[in-house]
Each structure stands twice: as structure tokens, then as C-alpha cells.
Amino acid sequence: MESQINRYSKQLIIFNSIFILIWLSISIFPFLWTLWGSFKVKADFFTRSDWTYALNGFNTLIETGATATVKAYFESWIEGEFWRATMNTMIVTxxxxxxxxxxxxxxAYALSRSTFKYTFYILIAALIFRAMPHITLVSGYLFPFFQLNIWGILPTTIIVLVAINQPFTLWLLYSFFKTVPKELDESALIDGCSYFQAFRFIIMPVMWPGVVTAGLFSMMLAYNDFTVTALLLNxxxxxxxxxxxxxxxxxxxxGNYMWAVSSxxxxxxxxxxIIWFFQRQLISGLTAGAVKG
Amino acid sequence: MPHKTFFWFFFPTGLAMILFIGLPIVSSFFQSLHIENQQILMEVENCDPFGCTTNVRVDVEATEKLKEQNPLGRFNGFGTYADRNHLAFDEIGEAWNTSSSTSEFKDIVLNLPFYKAMLFTLTFCFAVTPPVIILGFIVALSINTLAKSLKGLAIFGSILPMIVTPLIGSLVLFWMIDSQGIIGATIKILFNDPNLSLKSSSTLTWITLIIYGIWHNTPFAFIVFYAALQTVPQDPIEAALIDGASRFQRVRYIVIPHLYPVATFIMLICLMDNFRVFEPIIGFSAEGVAQSLSWMIYQDLRNENKMLFGSAGATSMLTIIGIAILLTPVLLRTWREFRTER
Structure with missing residues (x-):
């Protein structure tokens, strides 16, 4: 029976393969094209006259003597100080x-183990917080941060990103903690552990998949953020x-377009x-809860 | 768990959320009630051999002093909400009285900054979501039929548009579609029109932004549908097979009804996320013809020397109201889920 459900007609297989190929080329090609173009000069990648220049590197050959060049990378990293931006991103992330x-x-551990009603309202509040557009929060930060003179520095941005990220992390970890049986920490409590000890020595060791997933989403938020970093950093x-x-x-x-392309x-x-290695965790996280990062 | 233990476990994250999500909303509201200080003018008499003239000049010192005393500006009540850049009550009233037809009235209203941005934001939201759901579903169905060895690679390729930040995603597309990029230049040659470009008409720019939106959001719909497809029960499908249902009929009458709740979930998340669209506008340099609510706030705040806190605060409050309207169904859904769980 199983085999009959999964048996496909020839036309379906052909149609399916063509569709997937088209879809994948739409989703991947822009990145490959940018990668290819980053080794050319501006006159080739942004050409008005003949798009084949971008393929054969016509102007790149004239300007640099080879059909591919790392000039844009070299200049943006050193002259454009992209190394500093990279370091800042690493610190922040x-x-x-x-x-x-x-x-x-x-x-999230507390939320998943408490049986009182307020946990429900906290989770609903977190959902509302999660839906707030980041730019509206930033408009609230700027004035107080200027007054307190903490605008423009990395620590402020880090704590802001942590806070913005909390609602999603809470929901995600909450749904993971729910899958860990209560009996596990209850037996630890009976044996005389404190709540913190039960959390630290009994629950955390079995929670690693959830923690990795939540960490992955925090990383993507911090790494990809534009709204907060552009307005809160000098x-x-x-x-x-x-x-x-x-x-x-x-x-x-x-601007310097080729710097932007190489960066x-x-x-x-x-x-x-990173996503290639943690693909499984990413997908489990996207489908775990009722929220998305 | 006792209240006290709960409190200490929850305290750090709760404090972070109250300080950096709750308070900023309050602060935004407070800012929106104020408006920048006016510049203090003074009369200066200039005398030269030909006589004396009086000029009006800005009193820099007094203005600075006022700014120091009152950094947020003066109290304006709900004035900022009603001004030309926001709800524009006066302008609409005037347009109502002077315009002779509804289309003329509509034209005037939709050219006011706030309504223009609102129109784009809503158009973007509602034009992007349906194609995302349909395309995401088809991609999920297709990839689900692939051999196991190819699945991982296909999934990785499919989620790339989603994991890059919208700014980078839109730039990558923009560099191809732009009149100097590969696709833009080819289209120009195909249509033999040297002036044809993305920026030549606002409709074209809107369509490009919407295509970008579909490209960026489809992977999310795909992933959620793909995961849901794994949970489709096999028994009814087998029964349908025995009864002689075709593949299409099996998908139409068994798989799609099973995925219905998932589709509404994707729709709501998509609407909510696209309501805050603004990075693509920067990436596509489409500021001229497409403005969104979030972009208006960004524009008010980006100039370090004269940030318009009042105006940004008012737009933020109006955006939050919009989000609240979109959020209500999600909240009700979560509420119901929780009720049934308990």
C-alpha cells in the first residue's frame, strides 16, 4: 500500500523536477550571481551596454589585467573598515x-513548570511584545538614550537586542520545556534538590536541542538586524x-557599490x-511554536 | 512552583522586556504628545552709513537654552496626530469640501504622506500573502516527493531567501533587476526601449517590491507546510486510493483540509510581518514612489541633528494600532488553544 501511495506517474515526476529546478534557481541564483559579480569591477557588474561583460569580465581584464579580481574585497575590508564592522557583529552576536x-x-523553565494562571497572561503579553515592529520601539529608545548619554555604544545595542529577542526565545523554549516530562524534576525535588539545582543538573542536560535552536534564532536576529543597529549605533x-x-x-x-557587493x-x-550545519534545528524551531523569529 | 521561586526565575527576562519593550512604547506615546521647540526670533537693527534696517534673526543662544531646559519640546497634546503628516484632519475636511467627485477626493487623500504610506503598506501586505501561501504549498508538495538524498539540499536551497536580512535580500535582487543589472538590461534590449527601468513608473516599482516580498516570504510558508505535510494521516489517503481517487483528488479533499489551520497561521504571521515592511524600500531605493509606515518613522529618526521625536512617536502609535488590529485573530487563536489545553 505504502508503495502505491508514493508511486508517481512519469509526467508527474518530470513536471515536478522541472518545477523544483525553476524554484531553486529563483531562490539560489541571485546569491550565486552576487558572488560571481563581486570578483568583477563596477563597469562589468553594473553594465549598461552589454550584460555579457559581467560573464567574461571585459572591463575587469582592462582595469586589472585578469578576468577576476579581489580588489573590492581588499578595499572594503581595509579602506572601508569592514573588518571593524565584522568584529562588532561578532561581539554583538x-x-x-x-x-x-x-x-x-x-x-521559560519557570513558565513551563508553574501551574498558576499568570503564566498564561505573561505568554500572551510576550506574544504582543513579539508583534511590535522594532522601529516603533527604536523611536521610543532614542530620546531617553540621548538623555542618559548611552546612545551609540555596543552594550546598549546588545541589551536592546536581547530584550527584543526575549518574547520569541521564551515561546520557543517554553514549548521545548513542555516536552520534558515533569516527573523528571519532581523526582529531583523529592530527593532534596532546590528548584535551581533541578533546573541546572536535571533539566538542562536534556534540553540541548532546544537551546541550540533558540540560540540559532537569537544569532540570526542579532546578525541580521538593521533597524536597531542602524539607529542606535554611531x-x-x-x-x-x-x-x-x-x-x-x-x-x-x-556610494561605493562594489564595496557593498563584496561586503x-x-x-x-x-x-x-552556519545554517547548512544547523538546518534541522532551524526547521524544528520554525515549526515548534506559534511564533516566528 | 511557588510564587517566590517563579519570581526569581522570571525576574531577569521580565525586567528586560519591561525596560526595553514596555517602557519604550510608553515613551513613544509620551514623545508623540510633544513637539520640537520653536526657534526664538529676535529683531536686530543693522545700521550702516545709509540708514538703519531691522532684520529678524534666530536667537541661537536663547534657542539652545530653551532646548536645554525642555529637551523634549513643548506640549502639543494630540496636535501631532492631526497634522498634515499624520491623520491630516484639516486637509481631508478641505478636500471633502472642495473636490467635485469622489475620485478627486481620493486622489487628494492618497497623496497625503500618512495615507500614501498606509496604502502602500496594506497593498504590500495583501498582495504578498496569497501568492506566498499558494507557492509555499506547491513547493512543499514538490519537495516532499523528492528522494531522501536530495531533500536536504533542496530544503537548504529553498530557505536561503528567508535567512538573509531583508536589506541584503532586496539588494541582491535589486542589483539584478536594476537597469544596469543583468535582468534589467536584458529586458531593455528585449523591448528595445533604452529608457525602460525599474524606476520609470511607480507601478513597476510596487510590483518589484511585491515580487521581492513573495521571494522572501515563501520559504517560511514552505517550511511550515512541509512540516505539516509529515503529519497528514495515511489511512484516509489509502482509503481514497482504494476508492479510486486520483492524486489531485487526494490532495484536494484530504491534504488541503488537513492543512487549513496551518494556512491561516501562515497568513496571519505573514500579514503581521509584512505590515512592518521598510528595509526593502531602502534596498530597492524606492523611497520616491513607495513609502511605508515603518519607513516614515525611520525617516524621522535617521537625521542625527534634527530628529523629529514627536512625529516618529505619533506614527509609531498609529502603527501599533494597525498591528493590534491585525494581531487580534492571532491572540484569539492562542487564547482558544490554551483554553483547550488546560
């Missing part, structure tokens, strides 16, 4: 993931994404590698 997992596991402390936006320039000052590749490559 690592801190946000660590702090938000620490706070999130504690809070130019020297920019992380990668606002830095790329700065390379694009404004109407008054023309986009530098910023996405590590992210894709």
Missing part, C-alpha cells in the same frame, strides 16, 4: 546569544548590515555555512 539564552532558559560602531547600507551612499554622496558576500557566506 556572541553577547546577544549568550545573554538571551541565559535569561530565556530561566524564564558610525564607528556599525555592525555589518548598517555598514553595507552606508557603502551604498546617499543621494548627495555617491554582502562577506556577510552572507558565514551565515549560510
Amino acid at each position: 556572541v553577547s546577544v546569544v549568550t545573554i538571551s539564552l541565559f535569561l530565556g532558559t530561566l524564564g 558610525q564607528e560602531n556599525y555592525t555589518m548590515v548598517p555598514k553595507i547600507n552606508a557603502y551604498l551612499g546617499t543621494v548627495e554622496y555617491g 554582502v558576500v562577506s556577510a552572507t557566506a558565514p551565515l549560510f555555512m
Whole structure:
């Protein structure tokens, strides 16, 4: 029976394969194209006359003497100070993931083990907080942060990102903690553990899949954030994404497009590698709860 | 768990959320009631051999002093909400009185900044969501039939548009669709029209943004549908097979009804997320023809020297009201789920 359900007609298989190929090329090709173009000069990648220039590197050959060049990477990392942005991103991402997992596991454990009614209202409040557009929160931060003189520095941004991330982390970890049987920590309590000991030595060791998933989403939020970092950091402390936006320039000052292209590749490559390794956790997280990061 | 233990476990995360999510909303509201200080003008008499003239000049010192005393500006009540850049009551009233037809009235209203942004935001939300659900479902069905060895690779390829930040995603597409990019240039040659470009018409820009939105959101719909497909019960499908149902009929009458709640969930999340669209507008440099509510707030705040806190606060409050309206069904759903669980 099983085999008959999964037996497909020839036309279906052909149609299906063509559809998947088209879909995958739509979803992947733009990234491959950007990767390819980042090794060309601007006259090739942004050409008005002949798009085959981007393929054969016509102007790149004239300008640099080879059909591919790492000039854009070299310049953006050193002259454009992309190394500084990379370092800032690493600081922000690592801190946000660590702090938000620490706070999130504690809070979500309490929510999943308490039988009182207020946990329900807390979870609903978290859902409302999760739906707030980040830009509306930022408009509330700026004025107090200027008054307190803590605008523009990394620690402020880190704590803000941690807080913005909490509602989602709480919901995700809450649904993971719910799957861990209550009897496990109850027996630990009977044996004389305190709640914290039960949490630390009994529950946490079996919670690693959930923690990795929650960490992955915190990482993506911190790594990808533009709204908060662009408005709460000053130019020297920019992380990668606002830095790329700065390379694009404004109407008054023309930007350096090839810097932006190479930085986009530098910023996405590590992210894709991490997702490649943690794909399973990412998918389980997206489907676990009623919320999305 | 006793109240006291619960409190200490929950305290750090609760404090973070109250300080950095709850309070900012209050602070935003408070800001929206204030407006920037007016500049203090003074009369200066300039005398030269040909006589004396009086000029009006800004008293920089006094303005600075006022700013120091009252950094948030003066109290304005709900004035900012009613001004031209927000709900624009006066302008609408005037348009109502002067315009001769409804289409003229509509034109005037939809050219006011807030309503223009509202129109784009809602169009974007409602144009992106249905294609996302349909495309996501078809992709999930297709990938589900693949051989196991190919599935992992296909899933990874499919989720790429979702995991990059909207700014980078839109830039990557923009560099291809732009008049100087590969697709844009090819279209120009195909249609033999050297002036054809993304920015040449606002409709074209809107369509591009919507296509971007579909590209970015489909992976999420796909993942959720894909996971839900694994939970479809096999027994009814087998029964249908014995009764002679075709593949299409099995999908139409068994799989789709089973996925119905999942589809509503995707729809609500999609609407909510797309309501805050603004990074693609920057990525596609479409500020000229497409503004969203979030973009308006960003615009008020991006200039470090003169941030319009009042205006940004008012737009934020109006955005939150919009989100609240969209959020109500999600909340009701969660509420019901919880009730049945207990």
C-alpha cells in the first residue's frame, strides 16, 4: 500500500523536477550571481551596454589585467573598515546569544513548570511584545538614550537586542520545556534538590536541542538586524548590515557599490555555512511554536 | 512552583522586556504628545552709513537654552496626530469640501504622506500573502516527493531567501533587476526601449517590491507546510486510493483540509510581518514612489541633528494600532488553544 501511495506517474515526476529546478534557481541564483559579480569591477557588474561583460569580465581584464579580481574585497575590508564592522557583529552576536539564552532558559523553565494562571497572561503579553515592529520601539529608545548619554555604544545595542529577542526565545523554549516530562524534576525535588539545582543538573542536560535552536534564532536576529543597529549605533560602531547600507551612499554622496557587493558576500557566506550545519534545528524551531523569529 | 521561586526565575527576562519593550512604547506615546521647540526670533537693527534696517534673526543662544531646559519640546497634546503628516484632519475636511467627485477626493487623500504610506503598506501586505501561501504549498508538495538524498539540499536551497536580512535580500535582487543589472538590461534590449527601468513608473516599482516580498516570504510558508505535510494521516489517503481517487483528488479533499489551520497561521504571521515592511524600500531605493509606515518613522529618526521625536512617536502609535488590529485573530487563536489545553 505504502508503495502505491508514493508511486508517481512519469509526467508527474518530470513536471515536478522541472518545477523544483525553476524554484531553486529563483531562490539560489541571485546569491550565486552576487558572488560571481563581486570578483568583477563596477563597469562589468553594473553594465549598461552589454550584460555579457559581467560573464567574461571585459572591463575587469582592462582595469586589472585578469578576468577576476579581489580588489573590492581588499578595499572594503581595509579602506572601508569592514573588518571593524565584522568584529562588532561578532561581539554583538556572541553577547546577544549568550545573554538571551541565559535569561530565556530561566524564564521559560519557570513558565513551563508553574501551574498558576499568570503564566498564561505573561505568554500572551510576550506574544504582543513579539508583534511590535522594532522601529516603533527604536523611536521610543532614542530620546531617553540621548538623555542618559548611552546612545551609540555596543552594550546598549546588545541589551536592546536581547530584550527584543526575549518574547520569541521564551515561546520557543517554553514549548521545548513542555516536552520534558515533569516527573523528571519532581523526582529531583523529592530527593532534596532546590528548584535551581533541578533546573541546572536535571533539566538542562536534556534540553540541548532546544537551546541550540533558540540560540540559532537569537544569532540570526542579532546578525541580521538593521533597524536597531542602524539607529542606535554611531558610525564607528556599525555592525555589518548598517555598514553595507552606508557603502551604498546617499543621494548627495555617491556610494561605493562594489564595496557593498563584496561586503554582502562577506556577510552572507558565514551565515549560510552556519545554517547548512544547523538546518534541522532551524526547521524544528520554525515549526515548534506559534511564533516566528 | 511557588510564587517566590517563579519570581526569581522570571525576574531577569521580565525586567528586560519591561525596560526595553514596555517602557519604550510608553515613551513613544509620551514623545508623540510633544513637539520640537520653536526657534526664538529676535529683531536686530543693522545700521550702516545709509540708514538703519531691522532684520529678524534666530536667537541661537536663547534657542539652545530653551532646548536645554525642555529637551523634549513643548506640549502639543494630540496636535501631532492631526497634522498634515499624520491623520491630516484639516486637509481631508478641505478636500471633502472642495473636490467635485469622489475620485478627486481620493486622489487628494492618497497623496497625503500618512495615507500614501498606509496604502502602500496594506497593498504590500495583501498582495504578498496569497501568492506566498499558494507557492509555499506547491513547493512543499514538490519537495516532499523528492528522494531522501536530495531533500536536504533542496530544503537548504529553498530557505536561503528567508535567512538573509531583508536589506541584503532586496539588494541582491535589486542589483539584478536594476537597469544596469543583468535582468534589467536584458529586458531593455528585449523591448528595445533604452529608457525602460525599474524606476520609470511607480507601478513597476510596487510590483518589484511585491515580487521581492513573495521571494522572501515563501520559504517560511514552505517550511511550515512541509512540516505539516509529515503529519497528514495515511489511512484516509489509502482509503481514497482504494476508492479510486486520483492524486489531485487526494490532495484536494484530504491534504488541503488537513492543512487549513496551518494556512491561516501562515497568513496571519505573514500579514503581521509584512505590515512592518521598510528595509526593502531602502534596498530597492524606492523611497520616491513607495513609502511605508515603518519607513516614515525611520525617516524621522535617521537625521542625527534634527530628529523629529514627536512625529516618529505619533506614527509609531498609529502603527501599533494597525498591528493590534491585525494581531487580534492571532491572540484569539492562542487564547482558544490554551483554553483547550488546560
